[in-house]
Amino acid sequence: MPGTTATTQPAPGAAGLRERKKQRTRDALTRAAMELFTTRGFERTTVDEIAESVEVSQRTFFRYFSNKEQAALAVEELIEGHFLAALRERPATEPPLEALRNALLGTWDDVNTAIHEVVPLDLYMRMYQVIETTPALLAARMRRQAETEQRISAEIARREGLDPAVDLRPRVLVAAFGGVIRAASGYWGKCADDSVEQMRRSVADHLNTLGAALIGGWRTQDT
Amino acid sequence: MPGTTATTQPAPGAAGLRERKKQRTRDALTRAAMELFTTRGFERTTVDEIAESVEVSQRTFFRYFSNKEQAALAVEELIEGHFLAALRERPATEPPLEALRNALLGTWDDVNTAIHEVVPLDLYMRMYQVIETTPALLAARMRRQAETEQRISAEIARREGLDPAVDLRPRVLVAAFGGVIRAASGYWGKCADDSVEQMRRSVADHLNTLGAALIGGWRTQDT
DNA sequence: TTGTCAAATGTCAGCCACTGACATAATCTC
DNA sequence: GAGATTATGTCAGTGGCTGACATTTGACAA
Known part of the structure; x- marks a missing residue:
């Protein structure tokens, strides 16, 4: 799993590269999810679509969010x-x-x-x-x-x-x-x-x- | 679907046979569900198990309850x-x-x-x-x-x-x-x-x- | 009783959320 | 740069839930 980086506490300034990368994909995922949810609707958006639009596997999505709702x-x-x-x-x-x-x-x-x-x-x-x-x-x-x-x-x-x-x-x-x-x-x-x-x-x-x-x-x- | 018999308003005394039968299966389903949930746990109970224990198809379960939670x-x-x-x-x-x-x-x-x-x-x-x-x-x-x-x-x-x-x-x-x-x-x-x-x-x-x-x-x- | 209609059920095929297991690739540490 | 960590990809599988269509069952009238 992507370590226990609390969603609510983005690392202060510049932690390691790894951390920054994780934060970026997390943000990208939430953003992509919101973009899709607001245009297509929540239930008519599949997790695969979200993952794909960030160029990440579906499995990775579920490593950041325990379910679809959490992203929203x-x-x-x-x-x-x-x-x-x-x-x-x-x-x-x-x-x-x-x-x-x-x-x-x-x-x-x-x-x-x-x-x-x-x-x-x-x-x-x-x-x-x-x-x-x-x-x-x-x-x-x-x-x-x-x-x-x-x-x-x-x-x-x-x-x-x-x-x-x-x-x-x-x-x-x-x-x-x-x-x-x-x-x-x-x-x-x-x-x-x-x-x-x-x-x-x-x-x-x-x-x-x-x-x-x-x-x-x-x-x-x-x- | 089994008509719109509100869960909260069981028919007064003796409506038609059909209505009574519906009420019976609904009650049987909730009861079976609760029995299973309390012994096996909610997530470790499948809808098929509930349906089977009332001798009803899974599809029928979902005609009475829009989802597993509702039965609980x-x-x-x-x-x-x-x-x-x-x-x-x-x-x-x-x-x-x-x-x-x-x-x-x-x-x-x-x-x-x-x-x-x-x-x-x-x-x-x-x-x-x-x-x-x-x-x-x-x-x-x-x-x-x-x-x-x-x-x-x-x-x-x-x-x-x-x-x-x-x-x-x-x-x-x-x-x-x-x-x-x-x-x-x-x-x-x-x-x-x-x-x-x-x-x-x-x-x-x-x-x-x-x-x-x-x-x-x-x-x-x-x- | 019987025929007709409507409503309940069963069956089947399929989508999609979500998970475990294992392999691979990217960072970190020294 | 070697080796330990950690994130990611892949794959196969489970289970909730739905639509479509066929079948049965109770309701009601002739």
Whole structure:
């Protein structure tokens, strides 16, 4: 297999040639996949076609992606990875919802540039539409999101010094947070020509609404 | 295809012989599938094996279930169907979260008997474990849950006279509600010998917690 | 009962996602 | 440059899923 190069963490600057080559084929594969998915549709694109267009064997494709869906969701995975990293670096003094909010809005630009290193933005936007209308992709996405929410909850619980097995508040908060994101991006997806900047504002607004209901610290003793 | 007999709505008493036969094979298939999945595991069970154990062709299996996952999630689908029906019948005077809560707790027993008409309860409980540990099933489940949450949000919005495209509160509330359910059932799944009754209590408790933050009506003018 | 229609099932051929095993070729390390 | 690592190609095979068509089975009326 192509070593365990996490999709979310491209090697810093210049690792060995081998690593750089792997990163290139991975990017080429995701890009080719997205290109094909957006033109021909997800199910009407075969893995062989993707592999062929990068001049790589089908087997190699499956060494980079455990399945066809993963290639389609590579960018979203990248985004969530960035978000999680940002969250971990929020100062411990911020109350939960504020940390989530700031992590999201604070890395918005970083994320955009990171995406752009792999695919042009409009390709990603078209891909977004395909995902929204392809059952297999929706399922795969939901699953990943559930996993991510799990990790986020764990991080929130850690920050607040709670036992996530007992106290459900982190989970509930994150579920609500996720709900806002999903609702907002669902809305965004429908207005085809909305800019990314607009979405940022939209999300920010909705998060404010949520805040009214859930904001505030949970710590028993305050520092 | 075997007509559009909704899985969630078994014919009342005695429809034609044809209908009854269909229902019987459908139940037999789900039961056989669950039996095999719980003993052999999901991926190590082939559709041919399921079909064969009911003495039906593989093709017929796929006329009842659009894919292997659906057979594994048939019971959960049944449950969510019941819940949604119950929600629609809650009096319009109840505020949102209370309606959700009452719909859930009020149909608990109905649901249990409905399940029992198809499979023994302990089989369902074992199946629950399998789902929790099988990626493909988690993905399929998440997807269905997302769809259900969507429908629930729509119903809440309707009750409250809100436009779901504009006002995100229904979505957020339902997301939080779903988060509680998922967290509670996740917890339930881990304590192998917990009774269903215990879970009912657990869910009820956690919903109370949530209530403190979100309960109350949203209507602009109260009746 | 019987004839007719519609719906359910079986059979068969085929596509495609995905995997294990082994051979080959490209980097890395010294 | 030799030898250890690691990525890639090739090949054969399994299994999910579908379309097409023939066959059976229950529904309904004459």
